[in-house]
Amino acid sequence: MKIGIVGLGLIGGSLGLDLLAQSSESEPNYIWGISRSPDTCKQAEAIAAVNIASTNIQNIPDVANTDIVVICTPIASILPTIQALAPQLPQNVIFTDVGSVKAAIVEPASKICQQFGQGFVGSHPMAGTAFQGISAVERNLFQNRPCVITPSEDQAALAKVRSLWQSVGMQIYEASPEDHDRAVAMISHAPVMVSASLIAACQQESDRSVLQLAQNLASSGFRDTSRVGGGNPELGRLMAEYNQSAILRSLYTYQQSLQSVIKLIEQNQWAELEAFLADTQSDRNFYVE
Amino acid sequence: MKIGIVGLGLIGGSLGLDLLAQSSESEPNYIWGISRSPDTCKQAEAIAAVNIASTNIQNIPDVANTDIVVICTPIASILPTIQALAPQLPQNVIFTDVGSVKAAIVEPASKICQQFGQGFVGSHPMAGTAFQGISAVERNLFQNRPCVITPSEDQAALAKVRSLWQSVGMQIYEASPEDHDRAVAMISHAPVMVSASLIAACQQESDRSVLQLAQNLASSGFRDTSRVGGGNPELGRLMAEYNQSAILRSLYTYQQSLQSVIKLIEQNQWAELEAFLADTQSDRNFYVE
Numbered sequence: 001m002k003i004g005i006v007g008l009g010l011i012g013g014s015l016g017l018d019l020l021a022q023s024s025e026s027e028p029n030y031i032w033g034i035s036r037s038p039d040t041c042k043q044a045e046a047i048a049a050v051n052i053a054s055t056n057i058q059n060i061p062d063v064a065n066t067d068i069v070v071i072c073t074p075i076a077s078i079l080p081t082i083q084a085l086a087p088q089l090p091q092n093v094i095f096t097d098v099g100s101v102k103a104a105i106v107e108p109a110s111k112i113c114q115q116f117g118q119g120f121v122g123s124h125p126m127a128g129t130a131f132q133g134i135s136a137v138e139r140n141l142f143q144n145r146p147c148v149i150t151p152s153e154d155q156a157a158l159a160k161v162r163s164l165w166q167s168v169g170m171q172i173y174e175a176s177p178e179d180h181d182r183a184v185a186m187i188s189h190a191p192v193m194v195s196a197s198l199i200a201a202c203q204q205e206s207d208r209s210v211l212q213l214a215q216n217l218a219s220s221g222f223r224d225t226s227r228v229g230g231g232n233p234e235l236g237r238l239m240a241e242y243n244q245s246a247i248l249r250s251l252y253t254y255q256q257s258l259q260s261v262i263k264l265i266e267q268n269q270w271a272e273l274e275a276f277l278a279d280t281q282s283d284r285n286f287y288v289e
Numbered sequence: 290m291k292i293g294i295v296g297l298g299l300i301g302g303s304l305g306l307d308l309l310a311q312s313s314e315s316e317p318n319y320i321w322g323i324s325r326s327p328d329t330c331k332q333a334e335a336i337a338a339v340n341i342a343s344t345n346i347q348n349i350p351d352v353a354n355t356d357i358v359v360i361c362t363p364i365a366s367i368l369p370t371i372q373a374l375a376p377q378l379p380q381n382v383i384f385t386d387v388g389s390v391k392a393a394i395v396e397p398a399s400k401i402c403q404q405f406g407q408g409f410v411g412s413h414p415m416a417g418t419a420f421q422g423i424s425a426v427e428r429n430l431f432q433n434r435p436c437v438i439t440p441s442e443d444q445a446a447l448a449k450v451r452s453l454w455q456s457v458g459m460q461i462y463e464a465s466p467e468d469h470d471r472a473v474a475m476i477s478h479a480p481v482m483v484s485a486s487l488i489a490a491c492q493q494e495s496d497r498s499v500l501q502l503a504q505n506l507a508s509s510g511f512r513d514t515s516r517v518g519g520g521n522p523e524l525g526r527l528m529a530e531y532n533q534s535a536i537l538r539s540l541y542t543y544q545q546s547l548q549s550v551i552k553l554i555e556q557n558q559w560a561e562l563e564a565f566l567a568d569t570q571s572d573r574n575f576y577v578e
Contacts, residue, residue: 126508146506175502183503186491191514192566193550198483199569200550201543202475202576213464214472217435218576219415224513225480230573233566240554240562251551254490258547261482261489262540265529273529277481277522280488284519287491287507 001029003164004060004069004089006081008035008044008053010128011098012072013137016049018168021139032060040134049137057088064090068164070123071097075238078105082112082120091117094157096149096164098125100184101242102177106150119157122150122177124184125165132232143169148180178246185246187287189239190254193247195229196236290318292453293349293358293378295370297324297333297342299417300387301361302426305338307457310428321349329423338426346377353379357453359412360386364527367394371401371409380406383446385438385453387414389473390531391466395439408446411439411466413473414454421521432458437469467535474535476576478528479543482536484518485525 003019005012016031023029033050034057035041041053054060066089071078078097086095095113099105099122106122113120127145129136147170152158162172175183205211240247264273292308294301305320312318322342324330330342343349355378360367367386375384384402388394388411395411402409416434418425436459441447451461464472494500529536553562 126506145508148502148506171505173502173505175498179496179499179502182494182496182499183506186494186499186503187507187511190490191487191510193554194483194487194547195514196566196569197543197546197550198480199573199576200546200565201479201539203568203572204542204546205471205475207468207471209464210468210471210475213437213462213468214475215575216460216462217415217437217472218476219434221480221517222476223577224516225484226569226573226576227513228510229566230570231566233563233570236566237559237563241557241559244554244557248551248554250490251547251554253493254486255544255547255551257486257489257493258483258540258544261486262537262544265482265533265537265540268530268533270526270530274522274526276489277485277518277520277525279492280485280515281519281522283492284488284515286504287488287515288512 001067002032002065003029004032004034004063004066005050005072006034006069006085007072007077008033008040008049008134009072010132010136010141011125012070013044013049013134014139014141015070015072015168016044017047017137017139018142020048020051022167032063032066034060043134047137049134057085063088066090066093068094068096068160070164071095074234075099075101075105075242079108079112082109086112086116086118089116089118092119094119094121094160096121096123096161098123100124100188100239102148102150102180104242106177119152119154121152121157121161123161123165124148124180125170140169144171145169146171146173148173148175150175150177150180181243181246182249185243185250189243189247190250192228192231192236192239193251194254195226197229199226199229290356291321291354292318293321293323293352293355294339294361295323295358295374296361296366297322297329297338297423298361299421299425299430300414301359302333302338302423303428303430304359304361304457305333306336306426306428307431309337309340311456321352321355323349332423336426338423346374352377355379355382357383357385357449359453360384363523364388364390364394364531368397368401371398375401375405375407378405378407381408383408383410383449385410385412385450387412388531389413389477389528391437391439391469393531395466408441408443410441410446410450412450412454413437413469414459429458433460434458435460435462437462437464439464439466439469470532470535471538474532474539478532478536479539481517481520481525481528482540483543484515486518488515488518
């Protein structure tokens, strides 16, 4: 397969690394890459994340027989990037992306691709580390991690994208953009706001000695609960901006859950509180091991 | 020193283990233990967490020259345990505890001890693992972990309790019971309710396919944010019951923080949301590394 990767950060670079590592004589992969940064292009070539990389697609030889182009840019750049590249790529090429929202991407991206006789299948490979950029790339980053792909009438395109992510070890789930966005709002986007609000609430303490003591005593419980609230602010903003209705829906439901816990505590309903916590203890097992 | 440990679970057992391991000819420690379970007593003796253990203090020889008694029972049993043991122990013995709340314990415990010419200093050694019971004990469990002790007019008692926790490697912070309870509500008790409410909110999803997808996609972010909400329900209930006003205070502040984040998202205030998340990212460093 000939695969283009646009955006050579952690996800794009790690994808290229695995695809080139699995390339064989009988099933060779050829990977071209595009990044805004000439240094990143050089580094991606040096570590064999790509065969060739450039800041400009016109410097890439023989793009004409490319099978799949994977857009690995931040969410806000996905549509403009497809818009810019589609006219320079052949008919029948398939675009996919790696964005953590799908409804805001899939319909407009499909429309752009259609204009050029090209296909689009939305992807959300859920893999990552605390680090970013080409210097953070990892072999087997995607192994056993879930990847959502969105439905398409073009069964051949769907099969190619599915097999791309399967080849790097991902578990594939097909879901509508709307279902994807609601599920991801629940377990990924809303938790960022829930967690960030906890840090902000602690900082509201006006008694300096209590605040200082809290900071000294904070340990693994606070570390874990606050972790995603201390993450990349730009990413958090983009999640909310591009998944606004689903994240609000999740946060409203969350407010109600929290309010009922507060009511139990206010009204000394200790047995009910313990039963509620026994439910959350057991329900958590549905989500994580 | 001659030290009694009442309640031979993870905390009591690990404390005994470290105290006996550091016992030397020049500074010998003698540890007696009490547990409700004869099996636990045997096991504590077998692993050298105590020199002798029994279900009944009357079976412990020479309790008369005990220096400190550490009550390592669940919160609800601390006061009844002191009430039962104080008449059977000498004047001048010092009681301390390991409860995660202090205002509900320190004043009544001090009053009981005073009646018998004994001292009380509240302690909260903040150490633990995901496991419970004598079979979960660990050497060096307390090493470099924070321990709050509450003020006392009895400077000798305070010094003895401070030195007990220092001897197992703890960082000591002296704070009033009220300041302790507010700080711990912020960074430990409220996060349990914040985290549990997240699990409960996800379970509210009525669309089975979205719920199933969310459960399949949940990963490290959800794992961390939900961890303390999936903890021991009895412990969660006791935190709320014995630290009711401080935990409610923290949760009200939390509700306001969450509400302002929701408002930013509702009103498309993306730059403000990003600035808010940049603050929480940087403020988190005051609490955890």
